Amino acid sequence: MPVATIFSRAQVGIDAPVVTVEADINSGLPQTIIVGLPEATVRESKDRVKAAIINSGFQMPSRKVTINLAPADLPKQGGRYDLAIALVILAASGQVPIDQLQQFEALGELALNGTIRGVKGVLPATLQNQNTTRQLIIPTSNASEAALASSGQVLVTDSLLSVVAHLAGSSKMAGPEQVMKPFTAKVRSNAVQNVPNSINVNTLSSDKLLLSEVRGQHMAKRALIIAAAGGHNILLLGPPGTGKSMLASRLCSLLPNMNDSEALELACIRSISTELLEHHNWHKRPYRAPHHTASAVALVGGGNPPKPGEISLAHNGVLFLDELPEFSRQVLEVLREPLESNHIVISRANNHVTYPAGFQLVAAMNPCPCGYFSEQTIMGKNRCRCTVDQILRYRHRVSGPLMDRIDLHVDVPTLAIGTFSDPQLKGDVSEHYHAEKMIRQARERMLRRGVINARLRSKDVEAQCVLEPAGQKLLDKAVHQLGYSARAYYKVLKIALTIADLEGTDKVSTSHLSEALTLRRLDRLEI
Numbered sequence: 306m307p308v309a310t311i312f313s314r315a316q317v318g319i320d321a322p323v324v325t326v327e328a329d330i331n332s333g334l335p336q337t338i339i340v341g342l343p344e345a346t347v348r349e350s351k352d353r354v355k356a357a358i359i360n361s362g363f364q365m366p367s368r369k370v371t372i373n374l375a376p377a378d379l380p381k382q383g384g385r386y387d388l389a390i391a392l393v394i395l396a397a398s399g400q401v402p403i404d405q406l407q408q409f410e411a412l413g414e415l416a417l418n419g420t421i422r423g424v425k426g427v428l429p430a431t432l433q434n435q436n437t438t439r440q441l442i443i444p445t446s447n448a449s450e451a452a453l454a455s456s457g458q459v460l461v462t463d464s465l466l467s468v469v470a471h472l473a474g475s476s477k478m479a480g481p482e483q484v485m486k487p488f489t490a491k492v493r494s495n496a497v498q499n500v501p502n503s504i505n506v507n508t509l510s511s512d513k514l515l516l517s518e519v520r521g522q523h524m525a526k527r528a529l530i531i532a533a534a535g536g537h538n539i540l541l542l543g544p545p546g547t548g549k550s551m552l553a554s555r556l557c558s559l560l561p562n563m564n565d566s567e568a569l570e571l572a573c574i575r576s577i578s579t580e581l582l583e584h585h586n587w588h589k590r591p592y593r594a595p596h597h598t599a600s601a602v603a604l605v606g607g608g609n610p611p612k613p614g615e616i617s618l619a620h621n622g623v624l625f626l627d628e629l630p631e632f633s634r635q636v637l638e639v640l641r642e643p644l645e646s647n648h649i650v651i652s653r654a655n656n657h658v659t660y661p662a663g664f665q666l667v668a669a670m671n672p673c674p675c676g677y678f679s680e681q682t683i684m685g686k687n688r689c690r691c692t693v694d695q696i697l698r699y700r701h702r703v704s705g706p707l708m709d710r711i712d713l714h715v716d717v718p719t720l721a722i723g724t725f726s727d728p729q730l731k732g733d734v735s736e737h738y739h740a741e742k743m744i745r746q747a748r749e750r751m752l753r754r755g756v757i758n759a760r761l762r763s764k765d766v767e768a769q770c771v772l773e774p775a776g777q778k779l780l781d782k783a784v785h786q787l788g789y790s791a792r793a794y795y796k797v798l799k800i801a802l803t804i805a806d807l808e809g810t811d812k813v814s815t816s817h818l819s820e821a822l823t824l825r826r827l828d829r830l831e832i
Contacts, residue, residue, distance in 0.1 A: 307397065307403060308327055308328065308329050308397065309327065309328045309392075309393040309396035309397035309403050309406060310325060310326070310327050310328075310396075310406060310407050310412070311326050311389050311392050311393050311396075311406045311407065311409055311410070311411055312325055312326065312389070312391065312407070312410040312439060312541045313322070313326050313385065313386050313388075313389040313411055313412060314382060314385075314410060314412060314426075314429075314430040314433070314434070315379055315382075315385075316382070316383070316385070316425065316426040316429070316430075316577055316610075317379075317656065317658055318577075318611070318658030318659055318660055319429050319573045319574060319576075319577060319660065319661070320429065320433075320658075321426060321429040321430040321432075321433045322379065323410075324374055324375065324376075324379070324381065324386070324389075325373075325374075325375040325376075326372065326373075326374055326389040326390060326393050326411075326582075327372070327373040327375070327393060328370060328371070328372055328375075328390070328393035328394050328396070328397040329366050329370070329371045329372075329397065330366050330369070330371075330394075330397045330398060331369050331371070332368060332369065332523075333366065333368060333369030334369060335366075335368060335369070335372070336631065337351040337354075337355065337370045337371075337372065337394075338369070338370070338371050338372065338534065339351060339372045339374065339390075340371065340372070340373050340374070340377070340380075341372075341373050341374030341375055341376075341377050341381060342374070342377055342378065342379065342380050342381060343374060343381045343389055344380060344381060344382045344383075346382060346383050346384055347374070347381045347382065347383070347384075347386060350384060350386060350387045350390055350415075350605075351372075351390075351427065353384070353387055353415050353416075353417065354387055354390050354391045354394065354415060355567065356417040356418075357387070357391055357415040357416065357417060357418070357419045357465055358394065358395065358417050358419075358465070360417060360418050361402050361418075361419035361464070361465045361466050361469075363395055363469075364398065364400065364682055365394075366394065366397075366398045366668075370394060370397075371388055372393070372394075374386065376520065380610075380655060380656060382610055383414075383424060383600065384414030384415070384422070384427070385412050385413070385414065385424040385425075385426070387413060387414045388411045388412065388413035388414075388415060388421060388442065388465070388468070389410075389411040389412075391415060391465055392406065392409075392411060392468065392469075392472075393406070393550060395469065396486050398439055399410040401469050401472050401473065402472055402473065405472065406472070407439075408438075408439055408440060409439055409440050409441070409442055410434055410437075410440070410441045410442065410619075411441075411442045411468075412430060412438075412441070412442070412443050412444070412447075413442070413443065413444045413583075414444075419464050419465040419466060420463055420464050420465075421444045421445070421462060421463055421464060421465065422444060422446065423444045423445075423446035423447045424444065424447065425576060425577050425578075426576055426577045427443050427444075427447040427450045427451055427576060427577040428450045428451065428453060428454060428569075428572055428573050429573045429576060429577065430443075431443070431450070431451045431453075431454045431459060432454045432569070432573070434458060434459070435454070435458065437458075440458050440460055440461060441456070441458055441459050441460070441461050441488070442457070442461075442468060443459060443460070443461055443462075444461070444462065444463065445461045447460060447461075448461045448628060450572070450576055453569065453572055453587070454569065459479040459480055460479070460480065461478060461479055461480065462478050469604070471585055513558055513735070514554050514555045514557075514558045515555065515558065515734060515736075515737040516529070516530075516555045516558075516559060516736060516737040516740055517733055517734050517735075517736040517737045518551070518555075518701075519546070519548050519551050519552055519555065520720065521548075521720045521721065522547070522548050522552065522601050522717055522720070524550070524715065524716065525541065525548070525552055525715050525716070525717045526740075528715040528824055529552055529555065529556060529559065529714050530559065530743065530744060530807070531738050531758045531800065531803050531804060531807065531824070532556065532665070532667075532712070533556055533559040533560050533740075533744050533801030534743070534744045534747040534748060534751075534758075534803050534806060534807055535747075535751070535757055535758035535759050535799060535800065535802075535806070536667040536751045536757040536758065536759035536760065537665075537712035537713055537758070537759045537796075537799070537800060538644065538665060538667070538668075538710065538711045538712050538713070538759070539666070539667050539668070539712065539713040539714075539715060540629070540667075540668045540669070540670065540708075540713065540714045540715065540827070541553065541667070541669045541670075541709065541715055541717050542670055542671075542672060542714060542717065542826060542827070543669075543671070543672070543716060543717030543718055543824055544668075544671060544672070544677050544678075544718070544719055545671065545676045546674045547717045547718060547719055547720065548717055548720075549627070549669035549717050550625075550627055550669060552623045552717065553594075553623070553627075553667040553669060554592070554625070555737075556592075556623050556665070556667055557589070557590050557591075557592045557622060557623050557646075558737070558741075559737075559740060559741055559744055560590050560622075560623075560744070561744070561745050561748060562588040562589060562590070563588050563589070563590055563621050564588075565588075567621045568587050568588050568621075570620060570621065570661055571587075571591060571621055571622070572587060574613050574617050574618060574620055574660065574661065575618070577612070577613065577814070578612060578618065578677070580618060586771050588594060590620075590621060590622035590623065591618060591619050591620070591621070591623070592622055592623045592624035592625065593615050593618055593619040593622070593623070593624050593625065593664075594624075594625040594627065595615045595624075595626070597626070597627070597628050597631040597632045599615065599636065600633075601633070601636045601639050602614065602635065603615060603633055604616060604636055604639065604640070605617075605639045605640070605643065605649050605651070605662075606649060606651050606660055607651055609653060610656075610658075611651040611653060611656075611657075611658045613660045614649075614660075615651065616640070616643055616649060616662040616664050617660040617661060617662050619662075619664035620660075620661045620662060620663050620664060621663055621664075622664060622665070623664065623665050623667055624664040624665070624666050624667070625667045625668075625669075626666070626667070626668045626669070626675060627668075627669045628669065628670065629668040629669065629670040629702070629703055630670055630671075630699055630702035630703055634704070637703060637704070638704065638707065640666070640707060640710075641706055641707055643662040643664075644666065644707075644710045645710065646662075647661065647662060647663035647760070648660065648661050648662050648663070649662045649718065652802050652812040665759075666711065668711065670703070670759075671690040671699075672696075673689055673695070673696045673699055674691050674695055674696070674699045675688075675689055675691050677689040677691065678691065678696065693743055708827060709790055709792050709793055712796045712799065712800055712825075713824045713825065714761065714822060714824070714825050714826040714827040714828070715826060716826055742809075743807055746809070747768060747803065747806040747807045747809075749810070750809070751803075751806060754769065758799045758800075758802050758803045758806070759799060761799060761802075763791075763795050766795050766798050766799055766802070767798075769802055770798045770799075770801060770802045770813050771812075771813070772798075772815075772818065773812060773814065773815060775815045776813070776815040776818045777812065777824075779815060779818060779819065780794070780797065780798075780818060780822075783822055787828045787830055789828070793825070793828070797818070797821050797822060797825065798813075798818075798821075800821035800824060801813050801817040801818045801820070801821040802817075804817040804820055804821060805817050
């Protein structure tokens with residue numbers, strides 16, 4: 306009998322390399338052998354496929370069936386190859402047309418009754434299938450994912466019978482947009498909304514977290530706006546209950562929505578993880594806030610096979626680490642590389658994968674173990690009873706190299722008496738939308754230069770941020786007195802450039818530089 310061939314796709318990180326699935330039927334004892342470096346779940350597929358073929362009304366060959374998954378050196382995992390294996394067995398045994406099988410790629414796990422269950426990683430497979438002339442067959446339950454990137458080459462199905470009927474020409478499978486009636490192409494073409502020039506309070510979303518809801522903390526709000534505009538990492542330093550977490554949760558609502566390319570990147574990461582795709586607001590930036598007991602694997606990814614961690618699920622969005630010194634030192638140190646490179650490489654003995662990790666870090670910590678360093682009671686007595694050694698040990702839980710990678714260090718002090726009771730201090734909703742507009746316009750200026758300021762290379766910073774003599778002298782003095790590293794030097798320049806962009810000017814003045822220097826609190830914090 307001739308060898309039947311169809312194509313499928315593996316899952317390696319957010320990549321989906323092609324896998325050629327071949328079937329050969331020869332004389333010998335009735336058995337099915339799968340070769341090509343299959344993991345346990347793939348080896349078990351022969352039993353699922355046999356039951357699905359028989360329960361769908363077809364004949365399982367009573368001879369030796371050899372299934373080859375090529376390339377042989379690529380590990381194969383999961384039930385994603387079940388449908389492809391069933392189709393090549395049916396084609397090799399003459400039960401379906403063999404000549405047109407190579408025009409298709411197939412993904413799907415078979416149930417024993419012949420229905421097809423959804424699998425992970427359909428979106429990356431759909432995107433890479435667009436570079437071929439083959440049609441991709443996927444389960445109906447994955448149609449919403451495929452619709453995000455469908456270009457007319459995707460067919461959806463819910464049973465082995467319907468696939469065979471399509472190959473025989475007796476019926477046709479539908480595309481993902483036809484199946485997902487509530488989920489139309491409008492989702493994918495939904496343009497990033499601009500901030501309106503005039504605000505109608507009656508039309509505002511009630512669940513949107515507004516910066517104006519934070520009472521007081523004007524300097525911290527200003528720092529948050531600068532961080533949002535330039536994509537800078539920020540550390541909020543202050544006693545418990547002063548609004549650090551509240552400020553951090555407002556950063557995503559200040560950031561412009563993701564464009565289609567950024568949204569697809571994040572959707573691919575969620576497609577291969579346990580996270581659900583939220584199609585109704587898929588342009589919204591992610592906000593991840595793992596607990597301080599999270600392991601290094603949970604934070605950066607890992608396992609076997611390697612899965613994405615919190616930093617990848619926060620790609621193009623915000624990662625909030627509350628109580629930063631309470632995280633394990635080992636966990637925090639693994640953040641150093643992705644904070645610089647915007648990706649994470651997870652290496653294992655038999656493979657390695659690379660996940661995007663272009664997140665914006667927002668961290669919060671107390672100034673001392675009890676949290677009340679330099680805070681006074683109404684009677685004027687210091688509330689803090691921590692010793693100098695205790696305070697130093699607490700702060701040294703966060704290493705200098707990691708702190709050097711955080712652009713902004715901002716105080717969030719205890720609020721003055723009357724901040725909550727004075728109606729005149731209540732924030733106006735227009736404050737938030739004015740900030741959004743400033744951030745959007747500043748980002749447009751940055752993107753015309755190429756990238757947001759936080760991701761500028763050193764030579765580009767020098768080209769864009771030319772200081773006047775007084776400003777250069779001020780920066781040189783700060784470097785000498787505060788012991789700035791080369792990284793901290795360029796971060797100060799990037800912050801000053803962002804402040805200039807917020808003001809709509811191309812020239813970085815001494816006042817911009819002075820404000821940037823004041824926003825690195827820990828460089829001069831004393832006990």
